[in-house]
Amino acid sequence: MEFPLAVLYPSAKSPAPRNHRSLKAPSILSQSSAILFPPLLRPPTMLGASDRGGSSRRLCAGTASGANGLIAEALHDGGAAALVTAGGYSLVLALDNLARRNLIEQSLSRKIVHVLSGICYMASWPIFSSSSQARYFAAVVPLLNCARLLFYGLSIATNEGVIKSITREGKPEELLKGPLYYVLTLMFSSLIFWRESPIGIISLAVMSGGDGFADILGRRYGSRKLPYNKKKSWVGSISMFMFGFIFSSMMLYYFSALGYLRLDWESTVEKVALVALAAAFMESLPISDAIDDNITVPVTTMAAAFLVFGY
């Protein structure tokens, strides 16, 4: 079986992305292991094409282009990180303006930031280079936001815009809970799973899109509460499942179309539905007062995805 490779991004998985070279598919065993075991966790014998490419590229960089190649990649990824950081800053600023003008409610502003931050952050990953260091540059974006949340959450300084657009009640200390766990999850997933494993992609899609729409729709239309949790509703939980599934499938398709993932879609759809169901069930439980959803939902999703994708 041969795969035509997408050439939309220079960092798409391809030994020679610019000439539409087809790639001989590795065996199913190495394919599934290459998908499930991100490079950081992957035993040396299971290195996928990109990692071999990565190790031979490093060797090549060390002999032929040497420091120049590494500097070029660092500049590329540094620029990408700066661009994505600016995007995150602009998103919060835009929603703050809408909330200040009372064009949207503060709770809706918070949820729009919640949905778009994770999805857009993931969508930006292909602009980073194919270097094995790219994930570390990408992780700088949530790291800077983590520092910003700590800075304002501890009232070292104040920023009414950030506080108004991403807190429920406008209290600075709220930044140290849900929002902080959220950006830490983005950073963890970038470093451990990156764009080469469905586990991280699904986890961020469910946390961002699923949990975000559970709140948006549950708050508005969730009159029929769950029998075991009167703070949550059937509409919210069904929305959590549906939008967790939809956003996960969209993002898996996105990274698959760009050549980062090779998925058997018939079984993948079923697996994603199972993972989204597990996440929706966890989110419906009355434990969010003790442990924030931005911890329980991604942890549950990562565990379920790890099991379901054939670990």
Ligand SMILES: Nc1ccn([C@@H]2O[C@H](COP(=O)(O)OP(=O)(O)OP(=O)(O)O)[C@@H](O)[C@H]2O)c(=O)n1
């Ligand atoms: N399964 C769900 C989830 C949420 N909601 C509605 O959305 C509101 C907020 O949901 P929640 O997940 O608790 O959001 P927060 O924790 O407040 O926000 P965040 O996750 O951003 O911290 C709930 O009070 C409820 O009205 C719902 O009806 N059913």
Ligand SMILES: C/C(=C\CO)CCC[C@H](C)CCC[C@H](C)CCCC(C)C
């Ligand atoms: C309100 C939130 C969680 C509570 O449930 C989300 C907080 C989001 C952070 C304040 C901002 C995060 C920005 C991302 C790291 C980068 C987004 C870049 C993209 C291009 C918009």
